[in-house]
Amino acid sequence: MGEWFAENGLLLGLAGLDGLAYAALVFMVAVGLNLVFGVLRIVNVAHGSLFAIGAYTAASIGLFFTAQGLPPAAGYAALLLGAALVGGVLGPLIERVVLRRVYGYEDVLQLLVTFALFMILEDMQKLVWGVQPVFQDSPMKALGTVEVPFGDDTIPFTAYQLFVLPGVAVATLIGLAWFLRRTLTGRVIVAVTTDKEAATAMGIDAVRVTLLTFTFGAALAALGGALASPTTSLVPGIGASTIVLSFAVVATAGLGQIEGAALTSLLIGMGRSAAVYFAPELEVVVPYLIMVAVLLVRPQGLFGVVEARRV
Amino acid sequence: MTVPLLSARGLRLAFGGVKAADGIDLDVMPGEFLAIIGPNGAGKTTFINMTTGYLRPQAGAIEYEGQAILGLAPRAIVRRGIGRSFQLPQLFTEHTVLENAALAIAARAGIWSPLVPLLRPGYRRDAMALLARFGLEGVAEARADALNEGARKLADIAMAVALEPRLLLMDEPTSGVAASEKMGVVETLVRVLREAGVTAVFVEHDMEVVARFADRVAVWSQGRILTLGPPAAVLADPAVRREVIGIEAAAAHG
Amino acid sequence: MSRRAEALLALLGVAALIFTAWAAPWLRFVLTVALAKGLGVLGLLLLLRAGQVSFGHAMFLALGAYTVAFAAPSVPETLVLLPAAALLAGVAGLLIGLFVVRYRDIFFGMLNLALSMVFYSVLEKFYAVTKGTDGIRVPPLTIAGLEPVRETQEWVMFGLALGLALLCALGVRAYLASPMGQALAGIKTRETRLEFLGVPARRVLLFAYVLSATMGGAAGALIAMTSRHVTPQLAYWTSSGELIFIGILGGAGSALGPFLGAAAFELVRVYAAAAVADAWQMILGGVLLAVILFAPGGLIGILSGRAQQRPAGRA
Numbered sequence: 001m002g003e004w005f006a007e008n009g010l011l012l013g014l015a016g017l018d019g020l021a022y023a024a025l026v027f028m029v030a031v032g033l034n035l036v037f038g039v040l041r042i043v044n045v046a047h048g049s050l051f052a053i054g055a056y057t058a059a060s061i062g063l064f065f066t067a068q069g070l071p072p073a074a075g076y077a078a079l080l081l082g083a084a085l086v087g088g089v090l091g092p093l094i095e096r097v098v099l100r101r102v103y104g105y106e107d108v109l110q111l112l113v114t115f116a117l118f119m120i121l122e123d124m125q126k127l128v129w130g131v132q133p134v135f136q137d138s139p140m141k142a143l144g145t146v147e148v149p150f151g152d153d154t155i156p157f158t159a160y161q162l163f164v165l166p167g168v169a170v171a172t173l174i175g176l177a178w179f180l181r182r183t184l185t186g187r188v189i190v191a192v193t194t195d196k197e198a199a200t201a202m203g204i205d206a207v208r209v210t211l212l213t214f215t216f217g218a219a220l221a222a223l224g225g226a227l228a229s230p231t232t233s234l235v236p237g238i239g240a241s242t243i244v245l246s247f248a249v250v251a252t253a254g255l256g257q258i259e260g261a262a263l264t265s266l267l268i269g270m271g272r273s274a275a276v277y278f279a280p281e282l283e284v285v286v287p288y289l290i291m292v293a294v295l296l297v298r299p300q301g302l303f304g305v306v307e308a309r310r311v
Numbered sequence: 312m313t314v315p316l317l318s319a320r321g322l323r324l325a326f327g328g329v330k331a332a333d334g335i336d337l338d339v340m341p342g343e344f345l346a347i348i349g350p351n352g353a354g355k356t357t358f359i360n361m362t363t364g365y366l367r368p369q370a371g372a373i374e375y376e377g378q379a380i381l382g383l384a385p386r387a388i389v390r391r392g393i394g395r396s397f398q399l400p401q402l403f404t405e406h407t408v409l410e411n412a413a414l415a416i417a418a419r420a421g422i423w424s425p426l427v428p429l430l431r432p433g434y435r436r437d438a439m440a441l442l443a444r445f446g447l448e449g450v451a452e453a454r455a456d457a458l459n460e461g462a463r464k465l466a467d468i469a470m471a472v473a474l475e476p477r478l479l480l481m482d483e484p485t486s487g488v489a490a491s492e493k494m495g496v497v498e499t500l501v502r503v504l505r506e507a508g509v510t511a512v513f514v515e516h517d518m519e520v521v522a523r524f525a526d527r528v529a530v531w532s533q534g535r536i537l538t539l540g541p542p543a544a545v546l547a548d549p550a551v552r553r554e555v556i557g558i559e560a561a562a563a564h565g
Numbered sequence: 566m567s568r569r570a571e572a573l574l575a576l577l578g579v580a581a582l583i584f585t586a587w588a589a590p591w592l593r594f595v596l597t598v599a600l601a602k603g604l605g606v607l608g609l610l611l612l613l614r615a616g617q618v619s620f621g622h623a624m625f626l627a628l629g630a631y632t633v634a635f636a637a638p639s640v641p642e643t644l645v646l647l648p649a650a651a652l653l654a655g656v657a658g659l660l661i662g663l664f665v666v667r668y669r670d671i672f673f674g675m676l677n678l679a680l681s682m683v684f685y686s687v688l689e690k691f692y693a694v695t696k697g698t699d700g701i702r703v704p705p706l707t708i709a710g711l712e713p714v715r716e717t718q719e720w721v722m723f724g725l726a727l728g729l730a731l732l733c734a735l736g737v738r739a740y741l742a743s744p745m746g747q748a749l750a751g752i753k754t755r756e757t758r759l760e761f762l763g764v765p766a767r768r769v770l771l772f773a774y775v776l777s778a779t780m781g782g783a784a785g786a787l788i789a790m791t792s793r794h795v796t797p798q799l800a801y802w803t804s805s806g807e808l809i810f811i812g813i814l815g816g817a818g819s820a821l822g823p824f825l826g827a828a829a830f831e832l833v834r835v836y837a838a839a840a841v842a843d844a845w846q847m848i849l850g851g852v853l854l855a856v857i858l859f860a861p862g863g864l865i866g867i868l869s870g871r872a873q874q875r876p877a878g879r880a
Contacts, residue, residue: 043671045806101858107670108618109857112813115806116857119850127843244682244802247620251675284686288679295676299668363761389763401758403751410747417744418762425772428742474763 021161023269024169028224030249032217038193048243049121054222058082059136072142087219133233140230254304322371333534349531394476400467404456412438415473481513600726605784606823608777616753621681627800629785654782662774688797700796816863
């Protein structure tokens with residue numbers, strides 16, 4: 001064991017740091033998916049496309065800013081602008097024009113509607129940005145790297161991935177918890193999630209809440225994509241792989257608590273990152289193995305609550 | 312002395328701090344109609360859920376025909392001859408009433424024949440006969456979710472009766488039924504059950520129904536049985552009138 | 566749809582398929598694949614009957630396809646490989662089914678998705694065995710010991726797919742009308758009642774799951790034999806989504822729906838891909854949206870609506 005650690009310790013440290021950064025991104029996507037499912041009761045397959053389009057938009061704006069000779073700090077504005085643009089335009093558009101027509105339809109039809117949106121958005125993204133990789137990492141480069149002490153050694157790691165990604169995720173978690181529990185709008189969202197009929201009967205405007213929640217969820221996905229964009233080159237297919245991963249997070253966590261989604265993102269992020277370094281062929285599999293193992297023991301998910309059926 | 316059909320001893324079950332069953336002892340005698348009354352939250356449905364295997368008590372024992380049934384799955388208990396109907400009728404909403412009845416008849420015979428249609432002549436005839444006993448033959452081809460509440464309740468009970476139970480537990484068979492239909496529903500019900508020789512336990516809020524059709528009444532309050540006896544005596548008891556019927560009357564008129 | 570209308574539609578469909586395959590030889594391949602996919606979708610429909618959406622059903626098609634790819638070099642006989650693939654998929658369906666039938670709704674869907682993704686990445690990552698994303702070429706196969714010329718081979722595969730499709734459609738139709746099939750539909754609306762009728766709901770669902778996996782395996786085998794090339798993409802989650810897509814496009818109300826849906830899907834895909842290479846997915850997505858919004862009964866629903874526009878007609 002000691003020998004193994006001496007050889008692989010640094011790798012383990014790196015896997016941990018990578019896992020943390022990755023978990024932050026996964027959380028941003030999964031928490032939005034969870035929120036939307038809570039209110040709309042629709043598993044939004046197109047959620048991953050919003051992540052992808054958020055990433056592409058942010059990168060394009062960033063490249064445009066750089067071409068205009070703006071300082072690297074403008075790159076951060078590009079990230080936020082990209083997320084806001086995608087969430088604020090595509091979110092309401094999808095909810096108002098498409099989803100609103102299928103509330104009350106059978107589950108499978110609602111699911112398929114979002115699958116259709118996924119297919120449309122995937123091609124749209126290819127038409128706009130092509131299939132060549134898009135790369136824009138100036139926000140990450142601007143912050144440089146940090147030497148993270150690890151035992152007697154240090155691990156060089158980008159400050160962006162070390163501070164910005166987990167920082168934004170933690171801020172989102174805290175902000176969202178505060179919003180849902182302390183503000184009126186947030187409590188209304190929770191009320192609709194818990195019991196839509198009762199909430200509507202109490203005079204809550206479910207139509208407005210639905211629009212708001214979907215837009216909010218879309219913006220979170222787009223922000224996740226925007227934040228991810230400096231760390232990787234963007235290629236077709238990132239939307240598809242992101243959405244299946246966040247499905248795994250949501251199912252593992254169970255439906256409901258956002259803290260649960262955060263812890264599960266951490267678990268799955270770390271697990272995947274460990275696989276990347278120590279068993280690369282298992283990289284894609286690990287999140288699903290975790291999910292299957294968890295559901296074997298806890299059928300309602302790690303943090304899900306069993307709903308008793310009233311008879 | 313007659314041996315009880317069902318015998319519950321010391322049943323206890325608490326949800327959080329709420330005691331839904333706090334030492335329930337009850338014997339149900341063969342052939343009787345036993346009514347359970349009491350305010351909402353007294354644990355009446357919990358008793359039915361425990362007896363049918365839907366909930367497991369934390370302590371106590373239940374014997375049916377002299378054999379322990381606690382811990383058995385609802386399916387196994389049903390097969391031993393205990394049927395139940397539901398406060399919210401549990402019908403297959405996308406099937407017709409006839410198909411609902413035929414499925415219940417098929418369930419008794421065993422459903423594991425994948426190639427013969429459900430509505431084979433034998434099942435269709437039996438299902439129609441069953442529906443006719445409940446006066447439902449007119450709505451046989453209607454979808455179950457299109458029925459009014461009275462018909463829905465009867466269809467729900469018909470499905471339980473199709474299994475030919477010896478004991479039938481009914482959870483508020485008349486709740487939600489329009490006042491004008493209520494007595495008709497109960498009369499049909501009692502006639503069918505008497506004909507089939509089924510022992511019945513039913514939760515009921517309508518004291519008129521209880522007074523007319525129950526052989527004995529058990530009064531539930533906070534997970535306990537307050538009083539047990541013939542309706543005339545129990546319904547006249549001042550304590551019962553104050554604690555239970557008073558609330559019932561207020562609830563009915565409020 | 567009435568019995569007679571359905572039988573008539575089936576006959577018309579078979580005639581149209583055979584005529585198209587004869588008149589337009591380049592579509593024979595497309596139609597064979599469509600029939601195979603329809604077979605897979607027919608299996609998926611059984612689960613939809615119970616209100617359960619498997620977002621990983623393509624794994625059984627992939628399993629059937631890879632069974633053919635792996636076994637073909639040693640046993641290059643169509644009539645052995647096809648049942649073998651179906652059987653293997655059925656056994657896998659039993660093992661996986663024992664686990665997943667305990668779950669409902671989103672958890673059922675996601676567990677199937679997870680298991681299919683595990684299978685996908687096994688196919689993708691273990692290059693030494695599976696050749697990864699390059700996939701495996703399937704060698705030419707014999708049929709009952711004979712080695713027919715290419716055109717005969719195509720006809721045989723087409724006929725095999727058509728025959729199997731008809732057989733399974735009839736079987737599924739009978740099964741859905743039986744007490745077991747009706748109990749399956751009962752899982753969707755009132756599972757509690759099933760239990761209180763003394764019917765083990767999980768076993769009812771398991772039977773359907775194994776049946777659907779078996780049909781999926783046969784479908785995958787036919788696809789591998791026709792396209793002669795298998796890749797991990799067969800198991801990817803979007804392929805499962807495509808199967809659900811076809812099921813809804815055709816209409817979930819009839820055993821003919823999947824085949825109608827699959828033929829429409831494959832034809833739209835072929836022509837859309839030829840017309841606008843970069844946007845065929847978008848066109849398919851648009852078609853799907855239009856079907857759900859304007860004809861939720863699917864193509865079958867449209868056809869049967871036409872066939873019986875009488876006031877008293879019950880769907």
